Amino acid sequence: MKDVILTINAGSSSVKFSVFEIAEGQLTQLALGLIDGIGAKATFTAKKSSGEKTEFVLDQSHHAVDHKIALTAVLDWIEKEESGTNVVGVGHRVVHGGPVYSEPLLIDAENIRILQTFEPLAPLHEPYNLAGIEAAMEAFPKAAQVACFDTAFHRQHPYLADTFALPRKYYDEGVRRYGFHGLSYEYIHRILRHEEPVLARGKVIVAHLGNGASLCAINAGKSVASTMGFTALDGLPMGTRCGQLDPGVVLYLMAEKKMSAAEITDLLYKNSGLKGMSGISNDMRELEASSEQSAKDAIAYFVRRARREIGGLCAMLGGLDCIVLTGGIGENAVNVRQAILQDMEWIGIHVDAEANARRERIISEKGSPVVALVLKTDEERMIAAHTSEMLGLKEPLVPAVS
Numbered sequence: 001m002k003d004v005i006l007t008i009n010a011g012s013s014s015v016k017f018s019v020f021e022i023a024e025g026q027l028t029q030l031a032l033g034l035i036d037g038i039g040a041k042a043t044f045t046a047k048k049s050s051g052e053k054t055e056f057v058l059d060q061s062h063h064a065v066d067h068k069i070a071l072t073a074v075l076d077w078i079e080k081e082e083s084g085t086n087v088v089g090v091g092h093r094v095v096h097g098g099p100v101y102s103e104p105l106l107i108d109a110e111n112i113r114i115l116q117t118f119e120p121l122a123p124l125h126e127p128y129n130l131a132g133i134e135a136a137m138e139a140f141p142k143a144a145q146v147a148c149f150d151t152a153f154h155r156q157h158p159y160l161a162d163t164f165a166l167p168r169k170y171y172d173e174g175v176r177r178y179g180f181h182g183l184s185y186e187y188i189h190r191i192l193r194h195e196e197p198v199l200a201r202g203k204v205i206v207a208h209l210g211n212g213a214s215l216c217a218i219n220a221g222k223s224v225a226s227t228m229g230f231t232a233l234d235g236l237p238m239g240t241r242c243g244q245l246d247p248g249v250v251l252y253l254m255a256e257k258k259m260s261a262a263e264i265t266d267l268l269y270k271n272s273g274l275k276g277m278s279g280i281s282n283d284m285r286e287l288e289a290s291s292e293q294s295a296k297d298a299i300a301y302f303v304r305r306a307r308r309e310i311g312g313l314c315a316m317l318g319g320l321d322c323i324v325l326t327g328g329i330g331e332n333a334v335n336v337r338q339a340i341l342q343d344m345e346w347i348g349i350h351v352d353a354e355a356n357a358r359r360e361r362i363i364s365e366k367g368s369p370v371v372a373l374v375l376k377t378d379e380e381r382m383i384a385a386h387t388s389e390m391l392g393l394k395e396p397l398v399p400a401v402s
């Protein structure tokens with residue numbers, strides 16, 4: 001029997017999963033899949049690393065597909081397509097670990113109740129993450145269930161880094177800057193530690209630029225500041241989220257426009273950012289291909305905010321040794337990368353336009369005081385690594401902590 005780890009990323013209308021084999025101290029990805037359309041007519045797609053694909057409609061003629069049905073479909077698929085495997089651990093992406101959790105957590109009935117108390121902090125994600133955990137506990141009762149939090153990497157911040165300028169009681173109640181994308185930052189920093197150990201010990205900014213986007217300042221391996229705040233709305237503009245916003249705008253929308261909390265939530269989470277500004281798309285590729293001025297403005301605003309935040313995080317770090325770009329935009333959008341990093345010599349970034357255009361790993365000039373790197377993030381592998389570590393297995397593929 002092969003021991004495998006399953007990773008689950010359960011959202012409101014989809015469940016993403018990956019299967020990793022643990023062998024000889026390494027994690028090897030065997031498959032990844034998606035159940036889309038939860039709550040309605042769902043489709044199941046899975047692809048093995050051999051390239052073999054499975055696709056079908058999850059037909060529940062009389063019931064909408066829920067997380068439980070989705071996880072049962074994953075179990076059936078693994079039993080059929082990956083026979084001879086034994087799911088020893090299920091690692092879950094959980095967006096919010098509240099003020100408490102700075103490490104992954106082995107789930108039991110007691111602490112799942114604690115996680116439920118964080119639902120108001122991330123109402124669009126946390127309830128579905130927890131529904132995924134409960135469904136996986138039923139489908140894989142013998143496997144260890146591990147919650148891996150997007151907030152955990154930032155939990156060692158001092159009070160001043162996490163508070164807002166509100167009366168202290170709000171901080172004590174949990175109204176504070178949590179920061180997100182922690183699994184991505186942790187993965188990138190482990191890779192950096194492995195590939196560039198000297199840089200990893202220094203002052204680093206990681207720019208996670210994808211459909212969700214944020215920046216994190218890391219000093220000697222520890223997160224010291226992030227652009228995301230109480231929710232995943234703050235900081236950079238994103239595919240559909242607004243990024244930094246004067247709270248007075250929300251008051252205006254409520255008082256003058258009579259918008260409800262639900263309408264404002266919809267505006268700020270789903271109809272702002274690149275999509276809202278351009279009126280065209282949340283997808284950077286489509287905006288780059290468009291000749292519309294609104295598309296150009298949306299990209300220019302994204303670049304402008306990223307540059308502004310890099311400056312701010314440099315000040316928090318007191319200097320900079322390395323900047324890493326990652327996420328779908330950071331890894332691929334050569335022109336956006338160039339626009340963000342150019343004319344930054346004043347903080348030591350000398351971008352090499354040709355290396356960037358050639359999509360090299362290091363995109364700063366030789367001798368640049370700050371090394372600029374492009375690294376591919378892999379949050380699923382980070383979750384699988386955390387889960388295997390929780391099981392006491394030797395830490396695989398994500399390089400061992402030096």
Ligand code: AMP
Binds near residue numbers: 209211239283284286
């Ligand atoms: P992620 O959420 O990390 O998957 O990133 C999604 C974002 O990356 C979307 O805005 C995509 O348009 C963008 N992206 C992916 N590939 C490219 C590319 N080749 N050029 C520009 N943007 C890209």
